[in-house]
Amino acid sequence: MKSNYKLVNNVLGWLAFAVAAITYALTMEPSASLWDCGEFITSANGLQVGHPPGAPLFMIIARFFALFAPDPSYAALMVNLMSALASAFTIMFLFWTITHLAKKLFVKDGEISLANGVAVLGAGMVGALAYTFSDTFWFSAVEGEVYALSSLFTAVVFWAILKWENVADEKYANRWIILIAYLMGLSIGVHLLNLLAIPAIVFVYYFKKHEPTRNGILAALGISLVILGVIMYGIIPGVIKIASWFELAFVNGLGAPFKTGVLVYAISLIALMVWTINYSIKHNKVILNTIVTSFIVIMIGYSSFAMIVIRSSANPPMDENNPDDVFSLLSYLNREQYGDRPLVFGEYYNAPAVDMVETKPVYIQKKDKNGKDKYVIASYKPKYEFDSRFNTIFPRMYSSNAGHVRDYEYWGNVKKNNPIQVGDEVIYKPSFGSNLRFFFSYQFNHMYWRYFMWNFAGRQNDIQNHGGIRHGNWISGIQFLDEMRLGNQDKLYSELKNKKSRNAYFFLPFILGLIGIFFQLNAGKKGKKDFWVVMLLFLLTGLAIVVYLNQYPHQPRERDYAYAGSFYAFAIWIGFGVLGLYNFLKNKMPALASAGLVTLICLIAVPGLMAQQNWDDHDRGGRYATLAYAKNYLNSCDPNAILFTYGDNDTFPLWYAQEVEGIRRDIRIVNISLLAGDWYINQMRRKAYDSELIPMTLTADKVEPGIRDQVPVVERLSKPELLSEMIKFVASDNEATTVETQSGKKLHYFPGRKVYVPVDSSKVVSNGTVQPEDAGLVVDKLEWNIKKSYLYKNDIAVYDIIANNNWERPIYFSVGMGVDSFLGLEKYFQLEGAAYRLVPIETKPQRNELGHVNTELLYDNYMNKFTFGGLKDPDVHVDQFHILTVNIMSFRANYSRLASALNDEGKKDKAIKIMDRCMEELPTSKIPFDNTLIGFIQEYYRAGATDKANVLLSDMAQQSYDKLNYFLSLESQYANAFRAEQEREIRVVQMLLGLADMGEQTKLREDLQLKFEMLFKTFVE
Known part of the structure; x- marks a missing residue:
């Protein structure tokens, strides 16, 4: 077998690749998907800057694939194909990883018997194909996101250390170590999950080079964690942080131009590395040479982030956080806009804040009075300090959000039995037992183990689970076991019973994996060593991520994709399960027959069953719903409109449609949540494609970081005041326009709650803001009350845009936004499809319905312009997030509302047509x-x-x-x-x-x- 084994192993590895590649190519989405996919594809296609901390290598590789798109509408397909191929290569390397680990157990005198070889190759195929058809990995494999490419890096580096193991005692073996370091550096430009393979890699090295001892194992574990920490907290932010010191010293200290310090630092760092390499060679310092070379190749890989700075400096239309200098890049890499979460020590969710302190400075670029470049401190990062009596080690329940607090108390079973007097108030501090209960019940069981069982036991459905027995749990398909946890399954109603995402594997992948665990653990010295290597990979990409993420309850989406590395490790054990069964049967029947029979049965019972169960709900073929959703939003708007959106799924599909496919580039999309950043406000002042800049009263210096972030509303004016005058008041730097807070900080304030915007009735009719038939409904001014105690920078920016617009450009608000984001303007909305238009017609909300309805306008949009991306096609799968996220239910409700208005007007034929259209496009056979x-x-x-x-x-x-x-x-x-x-x-x-x-x-x-x-x-x- 020895002479043929290598050839057969290589051929079958490529066969595993082909099976996976064909599967993913047949089931991948033909256009942009939901969540971050639209943004990632947009950033790749135009080499633009996405959200922190960026994914520049993904962007570069995806751009290469997008170059082969015959026209822009195929760009998303090509990026999705990149993910499919990356995932298929992951399967190939998983196959070779399993066969490498398995072969070590069966080689005697350098030979492997035919029967053992068949068993080893069968184990590789079963384990690799089980992962191919697993729920979580398949989901990421068919969309343009970073997780497919990140999984490939994990697979390759783990395979590479095993290749090193084969030649560890040969000359030049360390080149595999250097390759791994380079791949680690590259992976930083995709996602940091790959770094969690480092401890497993260190243990492969340790077991190969040393005889295991207790102290040696502890030392290896410590060294691996140090390496991981050095890369994550040293190299990634540290290299840039030191660059910022140089930059500050040269620009502010020596008066040099911007970026001089960075250039000097880069030259110095390169010179130091070259000198160290030469020194290590001359003095035969092998370990030093390996370390420095590894650092150099990590830096070469990490240098992909230069793309972020280069492209940001070019001011592309999508330039999130504008990381065009070393200080903003450092903030970008540290994901500072998302805030911090306590991990080792911190406060409970109800800890009273006792102070707010200023931490590190925020630098911005300016010119001094002599016209020289200067970095100026715009503000300091604020940080709350909490009552120390409410601190705990290993804090799991920390968010003060009211919804999160309710869930903390539910999952943690918090009892009010630990009162602490805080001033005149008694606050009950949660117990450490409740803290741990939340960790085990929610963070571990609900947010990891549930996902694990989705992949290896079965999944109830794709409806997100926040607790309860109907949605998103794991199932096995064994009825009496499922009913013990989830209640009566016989009477389950058809909407849930017939969901394509209801998949049952009868514990078969899970059981085979358990057999593999016990087999490897008991397979002698070699098996036990490799078991702990795989176990480290399993734990660090699973439980360690649970601890690190420290997720609050009621997440906006399921997070199973974060643990794909852990499921990858378990797939190795599924492969070893084949060997366990083979080892049992070969003593009862001929070894070769046993190997073939076990392989065949396991292929059918595990990956075969998983493919059969998962295919229909992982097949995204023919689904253009996300693109249709974006088109519906954009086509709801008149030319040259301003469209306010809010969240990711409210914005990213629209960015994709505009930036990649060139759809309605005359519309300026304004994401209200991003308006909290000065960089985004300033970007709105620039023209983008066919969309003119947005005039604003608040100039760049008025919205610098830390300035007007929070503006208290103070009732000093009793009568309504012109909104533009109120904005000018807030923009003023006069001392009289500020109030002093209890902490002594002075804040600009908003001097009243009642505001208005004047209306030129002839202008709004002539420019189409109001339809001629509604001219008699026009009011002379928009007047509303501000209900908030504080207006934030993004609120002020929205008001500023409206105040300065003077009815020149159409202004729309997405129907997917929460009412709070409408800032009191909702009584002046007109429903025009997927967006509300701001019009000078007052309409009182009825039955939670917002806005005036012009039936002719709305009928034309719904009947002639709107599409739903093939959702009505029986062969197109509609998952739960498309039902919820692309506002299908809102569309249904608005179709019904339009039909009601048409009936009120006596237009019964049109009412029937519009309802028939909705029932055709959104049939009850597809939409619940x-x-x-x-x-x-x-x-x-x-x-x-x-x-x-x-x-x-x-x-x-x-x-x-x-x-x-x-x-x-x-x-x-x-x-x-x-x-x-x-x-x-x-x-x-x-x-x-x-x-x-x-x-x-x-x-x-x-x-x-x-x-x-x-x-x-x-x-x-």
């Missing part, structure tokens, strides 16, 4: 039933489409029946959790019965009433 459909039933009856109303009413009644049947079937410990929802469904039934009356459908009403009465009677009996 919800209460917005009650409006459809009512409007169908009003429009005279009785048959359509009856069908929809009956279908919706059946959904309510199935849900109530499920709720009533649950045992009391589960049923109580659904009491409120059960009552809600009963109210839905009552509304449906009322609608049947309204439509004069007596027979339908009687049938429904009898059906529900029998349901409740059955359970009463």
Whole structure:
């Protein structure tokens, strides 16, 4: 077997690659996906600057792939293909990693028998393909995100240390160490997760070079953590931090131009490295040479971040945080905009703040009075200090957000039994036991173990879980075991039972992995050493990340992608499970037959089953929903509009549509959350493509870091004041425009709560802000009350844009934003599709419906302009986040609202057409039933489409029946959790019965009433 083993091993590794590559190519998304994908693809396609800490190497490689797009609409496809190929290469290296580790256990005198060789290669294929079809890895493999490329780096460096192990005693073996260091440096430009492989790599080195002892193992562990710490907290920020010292010394101290200090520092660092290399060679210092060479290649890899500074200096349209100098780059790398979280020692969530102190300075570039370059301290980073009595080691419950606090108390089972007097108030400090309970119940079990079991036992569905038994749990497919944790599964209603994302593996991958763990652990000295290497990789990419992330509850999305490295390690053990079964069977039947039989059975039972279960909900083929969502937003706006958005999914798809595909570049997208940064406000003052700059009263020096970050609203004016005058007051540097806080800090303040914006009625009609038929509804001014106690920099910036616009450009707010982001302006909104337009027509909100409706305008947008990216196609999978995130339910509600308005105007044919259009594009077979459909039933009856109303009413009644049947079937410990929802469904039934009356459908009403009465009677009996 020896002569053929290497060839067969290489061929099968490439076969694993081919299987994975074909799988991912067939199932990848053809356009941009949700979350950060739109931003990453945009930054890559135009070499622009994304969110901190950046991913410049990803950007460069993705740009290379995007070059092969035949036109801009294929750029996302090519970046997604990059992820698919990177993931396929990851599978190939996983195969070779498993076979390398497995072969060591079966080689005797340099030979491996045919049967053992088949078992080893079978183990590699089963483990690699199990990871190929695993839930988490497959998800990241088919979209343009950093995690696929990051996984490849982890796979390659782990494989590379095993290659070093083969030649460790040969000349030039250390070149593998240098390669690993270079790959580590490169990986920093993708994602830092790859660095967590360092301890496992160190232990491979230790076990190869030394006989293991207790002290030696502890020393190796310590050294590995030191190396990890040096790279993460030394090299990555440290090199840039030292550069900032040089820059400050040369520019501020010696009067040199900007970037002189950085240049001198770079030359000095290069000279020092060259001298050290020469010294190590001349004096035969092998270890020193290896260390310095490793540092150099890490720096070469890390130098990809020069792309961030270079591109930021060019001021591209997307330039997040504007890291064009060494100080802003350091802040960018440290992700300072996201704040800090305590890890080793810190405060509990209800710790009273006793002071706010100023920490490190924030430098900005300016010219002094002589015109020389100068770095000036704009402000100091503020930091709260808390009552020390509320501090704890290993703080897990730290966020003071009200929603997070409720969840802390739920997951941690916090008891109010530790009172501490704070002034006149008694505050109950959580116990350390509750702190640990939250860690184990939420951070470990809910946010890691649940994900682990998704991948190796089964997944209930793709609805995000914040607690409870219906959504996002792991399942096995073994009914009685699932029912012990999740209640009655027989009565589960069709919406959940038939979800494509309901996947069950019957514990088979998990069991095979456990067999692999026990086999490797008991496979002699070699096996035990390698077991601890894999275990280190498993723990440091799993539990260690849990500890490091210290996640607060109610995360905005599931975070399983963060633990893919841990699942990679478990896939190695799945491969070893094949060897465990082979080892058991070979004593009971011929060894070769045993190897072939075990491999075949395991291939079918584990990766085969996982592929069969996961394919339908991981196949994104034909889905253009994210792009359609962006187009709908942009096409809702008139030319040259200003569109306010808020979160990532509200903004990134629009950036992609504009920047990559060139769609509606006349619109200026303004992300309100980013307006808190002076860099973003200043970018709004520049023209971008076909969009003109946005005039503002607040000049650059008025919004520098630390200035007007928080503006208290002080009621010193009793009558409404012109908004532009209020902005000028806030912009003034006069001492009289500030108030002193309790801490003695002076803040600019907003001098009243009542403000207005004047309206030129003829202008707003002539420029299309108001439709001619609505001219009689125009008010002479927009007047509103500011309800907030404080206005933040982004609030002031929004008001400044509105005050200076003078009705020149259309202004829109995304329908996906929270009401607080509307800043009191919502009564002057007009619904125009996926966005509200600011118009001088006052409309009182009704039934949570905002804005005036012009039926002709809205009908044209919904009927002729809006698309939904193939969601109606039976072969296109619609996952839960598309249902929630692209505002499908909001669209449904607004279609219903438009139909109601059309019926009010007597336009019944149009009402029916618009509802039919919605039901065609967003069918109930793909998009779940919800209460917005009650409006459809009512409007169908009003429009005279009785048959359509009856069908929809009956279908919706059946959904309510199935849900109530499920709720009533649950045992009391589960049923109580659904009491409120059960009552809600009963109210839905009552509304449906009322609608049947309204439509004069007596027979339908009687049938429904009898059906529900029998349901409740059955359970009463």
